Amino acid sequence: MIQCPKAYPVDFLNKDRIIAPPAYNRWLIPPAALSVHLCIGQVYAFSVFNEPLTRVLGVSAAAPEDWKLSSVGWIYSLGIVFLGLSAALGGSWLEKVGPRRTMFWAACCFGGGFFLSSVGVATHQIALLYLGYGVLGGCGLGLGYVSPVSTLLKWFPDRRGMATGLAIMGFGGGAMIGAPLGVALMDYFKTAASVGVAQSFMVMGSLYFASMLIGAFAIRLPPPGWKPDGWTPKVEQRRMVTQRHVHIDQALKTPQFYLLWAILCLNVTAGIGILGQASVLIQEMSLGKIGAEAAAGFVGLLSLFNMGGRFFWSTASDYLGRKNTYFVYFALGAFLYSMLPTLAREGHMALFICATLVILSMYGGGFAAIPAYLADVFGTRYVGGIHGRLLTAWSTAGVAGPVLVNYLREYQIGHGVAKADAYTATLYIMATLLALGFACNLSMRELHEKHYMRHDEVDG
């Protein structure tokens, strides 16, 4: 029986109020998850506000008192850091109170973050943007990211990868909605005296708040012991797929958790190597054959493959097995990364572009298949909390990855390396990181018997 703490007075948010009736259609759950992930995915598109934020006072051009790009860049970085922290801390709370309350607070934090940032832009106080979008919005991101994932895993025990892939694909798709929406709103609100960012933040905050609330009220938990019609867990399970459960705190005591942490961190760092620098990378490596406009097209194409890969690879992992799918990511990724400098040097730009698209699809796939990998190893009961703690790997890679790439590039240029060759060392380092990831995946073993909970300890 699912127990709900009595200490929460607003009972329509309680875990026991969202148990679905027996014949509930499980295909109503992915749109609930998507309506949250499509909103929070906006974080990937925050860069559309960076340049306008540097001329809030000067409007047509930056005034001396305007914020510098380096100061504005911290808003996104803080958001990613707080995403990891809130997911890590909020994950165990999610297991206690259920997905609706968590999604409700995610909506309040993400929407509230936009409102506070809007005040920050209107009064020209960057601390309010750090606190608003960075801290508050980041908490909304973390809570919103983890809350529907474990629910989907419970509804789709037969297609874990596909279910989580659908939701996490929404996170990739969120950037595609957020970027044109932000640009359109700024165009609509801009005047001779304003860049229109404050008003855009207000509208986006309201839209995202409402949409996330719809997701929160549509989410349902399966009844205890529910299984899809006609599905029975295979008697002969694959060795790395368990039907038992591991407690969140116990999961942290296993080497498998840290191996998966390293796998996510290395995969994300390698992906950011291309994603963060895509426009400059292709212009410099093609020796000017590809201009700024076409480079923007390349960035758009990367986003499409990043989103599509989330669904494609995680669905494929249901058939290939999670461990094998990550073997493909790391082996193929390392090979393609090490080929990129040669392809660019020999002028095979079409092959260069295809290789980067495959790499980016696997970067997205790495995000999308990790909850299913966790559910296979640790069971579905506490997977939300365990996934939350694993997302600190994303924060680490999200901050360290771009710093590493930028530092390496500047170091090379500072030592007289030509701009076209400055990325060569970086790309080889990324290939090495993926080879390390391959080794971590190779070390993944079935959990020791002592880590699993007894049947009487599993309370829901």
Place this chain on the structure above:
Amino acid sequence: MSKRKTPWHRHIPPKNLAAASKNAAQARRQAAAPPPPPPDLWREWALLFVFWSYVLIPLSWGVASTVKKALLLFK
């Protein structure tokens, strides 16, 4: 000497007798009750359509604008 037959209800202990009569009454009630209504498929499909459209329409708009941008690469 003729063998005396035990009355039928003596074979059943009183507690079980009560349970048996309760079960029989429940079975009669169930037989008399109308069958459960068939699932409202129209409502279910309408909900699915509305909810999936709600997420897929903005997503398609986002994808279309990204594809438009991506086409710049091939110009």
